[in-house]
Amino acid sequence: MPLDLQRLFNPRSIALIGASTELGTISGQPMNFLVKRGYQGALYPVNPKYTELLGHKCYAAIDEVPEVPDVAIILVNARLAVKMLEACGRKGVPFVIMFSSGFSEIGAEGVTMQNELRAIAQRYGIGFVGPNCQGIIGVPAKAYAGFGSAFIYDYEPGPVSMVSQSGGFGFSVMSLAAMEGGVGFRYVVTTGNEVGISTLDFWRFLVDDPGTQMIASYTEGMKDAWQLREIGEAALDARKPILVWKVGNSEEGRRAVASHTANLSGATALYQAAFRQTGVQQIEDIQDIVDYSAAFQCGKVPRGNRVAIITISGGAGIMMTDEAIARGLAVQPLSPETVEKLRPLVPSFAALGNPIDLTAAIFDDTDLCRKALELIIEDPLVDSVAMANAGLQGEVATKVAREIVNVARRSDKPIMLGWSARREVAGVAYSMLDELKIPHYRSPMRCMRALAALTNHALACGRHEARKREPLLALSSAESKAELAASGTDLAEYQAKRLLARYGIPVTREELATSASEARRIASEIGFPVVLKIQSADVPHKTEAGGVRVGLKSAAEVEAAYEAILVSVRRYKPDAAIDGVLVQEMVQDGVEVILGINNDPLFGPALMFGLGGIFTEVMKDVSLRLAPIHASVAREMIREVKAYPLLTGARGRAPCDEDALVEALCRLSAMAIDLKDHLAELDINPLFVLPAGRGVKAGDALIKPRSR
């Protein structure tokens, strides 16, 4: 696949295989739109039925086209499309866009044909878009190479590029955002079944594309999700926001994805974790693209999350405060100095906390607006300003806008407005704001959401910078890899814990006994009380098999328990291959947590953290991250579960050793990376977190090697 996709969006020539004279149909539209929208490159319709199409010579076959076109669009039915792709390959066409449907989305037969497409594209190194897509628009080159109602408009070029898996929906979003929301687009591509170039391939290209300042994306699932982390971080380095609209999050939605673009959708929770980890902003509706793109184009970046909310009617302020808090911003009081200076400027009934209600008095004195705004924006406790002007219109609106522009011009802090007046009655005001790229929104809620997106992206960039200065633990154990590679079955507890120990994760003191007397000796060495547990790959549910005895306080109890366990297990599963009985120290004053690795087929190794038992299994109160993680991220994981207070001393317990838990998560992360080719799943359940200063200890563990 050609790495540089510039040629795809700015082709010097396009062949249209299967172009039709019926200009309203899917196969007739692309040629028609390319001509109508003023595409300046060469056009080569290919169809044996015609000799000429819209004034262009029509060729019977692609190999008759007099040059190698930069892009070929294949418009024929699925079966024929396979042959045409092969022909494009032979011709040496670098990029092919295939609209044809009827591949993996229709089931087995389609899958076979789709595999043929993949093989052909790979064989010839074709940069392949589709099938089952609706084409691309390269706005600067007027490359309107697609079909649908979005193509009836000429778009103004701008800094937003968009990647949409869905064709119809993607282009309708683009069209609405451009025509009604004034968003300027650069490159837009619909990717369909993504046999060749994937959504993430396009992201990677757009992160590097100097003309793209913001990326919006609609996705149903990413077959190559393991790339997400790296591309997301590259985007943070470039400070380019990626807005993603991820659908297929419900069970029913996932079913629908399978029959649409046939993408593996993967676990919703892993997407959420990955987006969060890489500062990808999730959006929920078309309006968000419009609103956020205005925010990201304002040219200012908040240094922190403290927003000052200014209103002329308190209602909007309260609502914006709720929304700010819900989205992670801080709404703190202004500094006392600022309040003192504001007091004489405003009516006695104005509220000078935060939100700051300047009241309707602003109608009578717009000067007040500037002075107050100046004081507020200069407050060192303020990182950004959100102002709600209700329906302010006419002359007053113009005066207020002028003052806002004056203040904004002299500050590097973002200021955004909620302003519900219609353009007809506040046009002058709005134009003044537009000129200085001061974002304004019809609803104060939308204003706050956009400011939150801008702020959260800035914070994500900051965290990413900080993480780059943080050491990242890497560990390697050739012995462990070999052991997993050799193992045909799940590792029993004592084996799994030996692996953990190699990566520096503390485990309980323990030793495998193969006789009652040996068990007695080990117990005496460890010290009482002890726990005895059967060790057998054939007995994964040890307790159920009667294979566990806890709280054994003497040598005699240990010997008796040893024999009892063997009797129980032999009754439970007569043919079980028994490795022995593990004699283990009994940990009594730890909080039980669960750590896990899930080596996801799409995302690669993901780490899980939760409190023990019910919290994870019933309450689903867990945090997830893609490995590897820095210590700061491990701490985030620990603190974001709802049950976190149980680790800090809730209900009269001693606070736990959180630092040791952070360390254990980092070691687990390093282990996940080191073993990613050999490990399917790892669970430490429980890990005992002891009181502060006393560390952690893995109480039990299970490892499933990756099957090959």
Place this chain on the structure above:
Amino acid sequence: MPLDLQRLFNPRSIALIGASTELGTISGQPMNFLVKRGYQGALYPVNPKYTELLGHKCYAAIDEVPEVPDVAIILVNARLAVKMLEACGRKGVPFVIMFSSGFSEIGAEGVTMQNELRAIAQRYGIGFVGPNCQGIIGVPAKAYAGFGSAFIYDYEPGPVSMVSQSGGFGFSVMSLAAMEGGVGFRYVVTTGNEVGISTLDFWRFLVDDPGTQMIASYTEGMKDAWQLREIGEAALDARKPILVWKVGNSEEGRRAVASHTANLSGATALYQAAFRQTGVQQIEDIQDIVDYSAAFQCGKVPRGNRVAIITISGGAGIMMTDEAIARGLAVQPLSPETVEKLRPLVPSFAALGNPIDLTAAIFDDTDLCRKALELIIEDPLVDSVAMANAGLQGEVATKVAREIVNVARRSDKPIMLGWSARREVAGVAYSMLDELKIPHYRSPMRCMRALAALTNHALACGRHEARKREPLLALSSAESKAELAASGTDLAEYQAKRLLARYGIPVTREELATSASEARRIASEIGFPVVLKIQSADVPHKTEAGGVRVGLKSAAEVEAAYEAILVSVRRYKPDAAIDGVLVQEMVQDGVEVILGINNDPLFGPALMFGLGGIFTEVMKDVSLRLAPIHASVAREMIREVKAYPLLTGARGRAPCDEDALVEALCRLSAMAIDLKDHLAELDINPLFVLPAGRGVKAGDALIKPRSR
């Protein structure tokens, strides 16, 4: 207060006290707007400075006005406003609207003046709106009695009425919804500090107002929240949807409310519970008012929650499916019969699950659209249809709209559209839909949200009807009321449980012992093991005081424990008045849950349910309802907590006696109502829920009487 507010919104005459010739100011605007918008009643400006205003005779004082006006608007400053209200009272004015700010929202001095307002309004029986509001609009009577930018427009009357605590924000929402969203308003009122007529008073009136079909409301808090349940149910009876935009939900937001309209905002969780219980639909932005009002005016009511989602491009379908599921709708497969009939109509790559992707083939054959739509809407497994038409425009759009109208005309199931084409290119299609009141939205997401609101309201009406046929338990215990009335302190466990027992809530077998030998005798009667607990109003934290011993297996252990408890407690609190030691059966195989009554100052008695200990205290995993509740609601409460699986046999336990738990909650509800004048708080912690068929038992309880 006059009960019938029709006269307020349709006044025959209005006096404007403090009206000004400066028409742009707050005191100048109302007179100006009333004249400009064509109000037909008599206008009486009152201001000693003028003899005439905008062609109307101006009076020096209200008592000089030649008749008693239906409404007086007070436009003067706070201090003078108090006197003017008194003057209105003397004149006998039935309704007064006060714009003046500077009352309770500014602190102590303002509170005093506001109390004066209240007293005057009550003394004269004035229907009082405000202070600190922006007036009202009665659209049919052209009573534009307020100020702000919303008043520059003439509105078309319609069936939506709105109550907003915030003036500026409320009117800007109204104006935007009317002018850009086409919402037809009837009565709009801003209520400010609500000294007289409250938001809920207006709701009550509007529920009965024949001209109002939908109520929208912006609220920061309700001082009379105890009315919410009754009014909400009256609205369900009338099948009138109430949309509420509740703000002040974050801690910071609540602080802001205090300085805005100075409303007690109350606990967010209780509002959520009350809205949920009464089918009040919560909204989150201006767009929701526009979108939902179109849905509620479609004239059709879904019979259930099963939606068929139809698209011409799969992407929208997946997103709508996610949104439908998130909002409680069901997206189930069509019946096999329907699928069989659809199959020959559509391309082989169309998806006929649900969402149903008819694919872009619809471009070429609009007839297909009608046939498919007919089959789908007639499917008995479908209650409503949501269809996404992407950006379909021009001729095709018109043809598709015609077919939709044809199908919709013959069905009583709602059909709604997501259709993103601009009106310029789909105007004919949109007009055809508008004529039949078929709602259509620019984004499929908004379409699905609106359909969910319509569906959830219909379901709430249905549940309400069903509940009316369900018996509601009522219990009464004069003895308990007397006991609480007489009690000066919290009730100790044994006293609290005696109360529970009177209301039929099972408690542990137990008896109070005042000597070791008595404890021994009681224990023998109950049977071992037993628990001993100190009983003293001075020792609320029994365990901390060393006042609890569990698992006592013999008479000797009981005697020893009795003495040990007394020693510990005397050391812990030497002057504690000790009632004795409670000897109690030890319950061993129950799941611990917590039931509670919180007699909220705003809402009245609310019921709480959660799993024991950590689940309630750390995880906040609780459900709330206002008392009284029916058994079906008790079951909802139990099933909506996340930890519910612990009651049904998670992790290998026996399923619990859910029916007995439902019964206990109903009895608690009856108790809450019976004792509502005497009880501040009641906690049963724990209530043991025994295995199915074996009932529940209160293990411990605390009752705080209401202080007087």
